[in-house]
Amino acid sequence: MKPKLENVAKAAGVSTATASQVMRGAGRISEATRKRVLAAAKDLHYVRDGRAASMRSGENREIGFAIHQIANPFNAEVISGASDMLESEGYLLSVLDSRDDVARQRRNLEAFIQSSRGGLLWVPAEDTDDATYDLLAAHGMPTVTFLRRSGRGRFDHVGIENHEAFRTATGHLADLGHRHIAYLGGSAQFGVRTERIAGYRAIMDERDLAAPIIWDTRDDKLSGLEAMLDLYARHPDVTAVVCNGDMVAIGACAAINMLGLTPGSDISVIGFDDIQDAAIAAPPLTTMAVSPYDLGRKLAKVALERIRDNDMPTSSVLVPAELVERETTGRPRGVNRQKRP
Amino acid sequence: MKPKLENVAKAAGVSTATASQVMRGAGRISEATRKRVLAAAKDLHYVRDGRAASMRSGENREIGFAIHQIANPFNAEVISGASDMLESEGYLLSVLDSRDDVARQRRNLEAFIQSSRGGLLWVPAEDTDDATYDLLAAHGMPTVTFLRRSGRGRFDHVGIENHEAFRTATGHLADLGHRHIAYLGGSAQFGVRTERIAGYRAIMDERDLAAPIIWDTRDDKLSGLEAMLDLYARHPDVTAVVCNGDMVAIGACAAINMLGLTPGSDISVIGFDDIQDAAIAAPPLTTMAVSPYDLGRKLAKVALERIRDNDMPTSSVLVPAELVERETTGRPRGVNRQKRP
DNA sequence: GACGCTTGATATAACGATATACCAAGATTG
DNA sequence: CAATCTTGGTATATCGTTATATCAAGCGTC
Incomplete structure (x- = not known):
């Protein structure tokens, strides 16, 4: 049923070795036989068995992406960027979603190893253990970690300048006159959040603002909404929140609306990521922007270099984020309009 | 570097055949040697080469999902559902995104064939040709098509009762008293949209409403927003829109807000999918709900049956959608409150 | 003690491609 | 014209598993 190289070769009246060379465009083959083989292949709907090929040649042009959450629009954009870059070099990207579950992630990574994928892009799940x-x-x-760093420098890394970005975000709110600023979406011990929280804390400390408030929540809108309602009930004096991501921020804005208040004038909200929703939210969300598509391309590029030479010293790329002012940040009530410092 | 079965066997002092049997839990092996082999395997960090295994055994427990758009939260939920179901049966799901590009889809599917994936879940890209x-x-x-049907009955199918759902949606608006109802997100010739549009048209016709208006747009919020602005400029008499999906509907609501109007009282909007955003949108979106997670599970289940017996006659499952009334639908201005028929 | 039966293990031939080495025939050279 | 090179092609071992057949040893049975 499934045609193999042998069938193609027989149909074209050549050896399998010759057929193989034609299919790969390798070796020295006359134009006449080349055409004959190609015709036979097309005729039989021949598709080569990549398992056999990759086993023998040691090459595999399928790259794996082990990610912690497919359902996140930011990640989806990253995937698109990485995919485009890889495709342009003749590779192909398949995605496995761990949903931040270490057991599932383990199974996924083992599958990548089993199939000897050519390389691996990886956002490690939270609490990933050293054994992994x-x-x-x-x-x-050949592995490149993304966003979440770890593995003690054994892998290349592409990430975001989290610390600096959250200094900027928090600083922006401080500049506007806010003193009680909370961080929404913290708590987890993982690298990214601690970097971000550290940036937030640094400004709270340097500018001598109120005591930091770190509020835990997961990375989706509904969780952001619930967390904001909670936060407001417990800390009514908070006038601004820095959010761990746009999803949370948009949820928080929804909560503020539900409370009969207005984001930007009653409570300021700043997000992170600049997902498509951020610009068309009501009101449009102030956020820290990084281009996920470009980030994905960058990620893939690093992976390609690693694949081509697995003996290079590991590298690390950190991309900065940029403040995009929209309408969810403003001066706190009771602070007079004045020149910005 | 990479340990193979031979190394494990040697370390345990047995033949590769025995080692293989131990790793698979097959054959008759004494408890003592079983333990010795397992210990050796763990010791060497042995992971079996799935390519060789699947080549020889003809089995492959990695299933592929070729989808048209990863970045869609509805699809992401479907993926989660399918993935959970498959994992519970010892399979694993890897996702390739075609972004509705037939050339990319072709490459993706060929990759699945090359690696002889155990089975295939597939949302065909628009304009997929017969050759594919x-x-x-x-x-x-073993293939199950999802949402978009085609392939002339050669494949199993899991989908949604689109025609009936859009009859319900449009009927709901008609019941409320709307006469000028537009369809937002139409035009493409593909199965799903034509089914949906047919349901919409049927009601417009049966109830003797104004002439149908089909407005084209892509499946994301920004496109929905732009399309709605456009539609309003050209057809100011439209008082209600049925949308091809929640993303479009939410975009449309954003547009209505931008126009200084209120969704639900000035213009009614009804979506489709009931994504997480629908419930927390401002105002909360009326929509036709299907549970994407359950749909994913169902899809996987059908695939598993197909994998287990590839000679079964093909089956087709259509899941109904259910009206969820929230706040974006209401009576048109100027129509008096009256008993619902 | 010859016979069958069970248990535990092994030797070996696939699976489908590719890398390597090799070869025949014609063309080129001194 | 013998020696060398080039061209176009093939035979074969190999990648790492698993399925199949086979086998030796122990054990009971008549």
Whole structure:
């Protein structure tokens, strides 16, 4: 049923070796036989068995992306960017979603190893244990971690300047006159959040603002909404929130609306990511922008270099985020309009 | 570097055949040697080469999902559902995104064939040509199409009762007293949209309402917003819109807000999908709900049956959608409150 | 003690492609 | 014209597993 190289070769009246060379465009083959083989292949709907090919040649042009959450529009954009870059170089990207579950992630990564994917883009799940990093390192899988850093420098990394970005975000609110600024979406011990929280704390400290408030929540709108309602009930003096992501921020804005208040004038909200929704939210969300598509391309580029030479020293790229002022940040009530510092 | 079965076998002092049997839990092996082999395997960080295994055994527990758009929260939920169902049966799901591009889809599907994935879940890209269906059929790939039907009955299908759902949606608006109802997100010739549009048209016709207006737009918020602005400029008499999806509907609501009007009282909007955003949008969106997670599970279940017996006659499952009334639909201005029929 | 039966393990041939080495025939050279 | 090169092609071992057949040893049975 499934045609193999042997069938193609027989149909074209050549050896499998010759057929193989034609299919790969390798070796020295006369134009006449080349055409004959190609015709036979098309005729039989031949598709080569990549397992056999990759086993023998040691090459695999399928790259894996192990990500913590597919359902996030930011991540989806990253995937698009990475995919485009890889495709332009003749590779292909398949995605496995761990949903931040370490057991599922383990299964996913083992599947990548089992199929000897050509390389691996990876956003490690929270609480990923060392054994998992060891596994990849032990198998010599060309790996680039993304966003969440770890693995003790054994892997390349592409990420965001989180610390600096949250200094900027918090600083922006402070500049506007806010003193009680909370951080929404914190708590987890993982690298990214601690970097971000550190940036937030640094400004709260340097500018001598009120005591930091870190409020936990997951990364989606509904959680952001609930967390904001909670926060407001417990800390009514908070006039501004820095959010761990746009999803949370948009949820928070929805909560503020539900409370009969207005984001930007009653409570200021600043997000992170600049997802498509941010610009068309009501009101449009002030946020820290990084281009996820470009980030994805960058990520893929680093991976390609690693794949081409697995002996290079590991590298690390951090991309800065940029403040995009829209309408959810403003002066707190009771602070007079004055020149910005 | 990469350990193979031979190394494990040698370390345990047995043959590769024995080691293989231990790793698979097959054959008759004494408890003592079983333990010795397992220990050796763990010791060497052994992970079996799935390519070789699947080549020899003809089995592959990695399932592919070829989808038209990862970045859609509805689809993301479907993926989660399918993934959970498959995992519970010891399979694993990897996702390739075609972004509705037929060339990219072709490459993706060929990759699935090359690696001989155990089965295939597939939302065909718009304008998929027959040759692509033929390709899968020719290779005997166990395939279930999802949402978009085609392939002339050669594949199992899981989908939504689109026609009936859009009769319900349009009927709901008609019941409220609307006469000028537009369809937002139409035009493409593909199955799903024509089914939906047919349902809409049927009601417009049966109830003797104004002439149908079909307005084209892509499936995201920004496009929905632009389309709604456009529609309003050209057809100011429209008092209600049925949308092809929640993303479009939410975009449309944003547009209505921008125009200084209120969704639900000035212009009614009804969506489709009931994504998470629908419930927390401002105002909350009336929509036709199907549970994407359950849909994903169902899809996976059908695929598993197909994988287990590829000679079964093909089946088709259509899941109904359900009206969820929230706040974006109401009586048109100027129509008196009256008993619902 | 020859016979069958069970248990635990092994030797070996696939699976489908590709890398390597090799070869025949014609063309080129000194 | 013998020696060398080029061209176009093939035979074969190999990648890492697993399925199949086979086998030796122990054990009971008549």
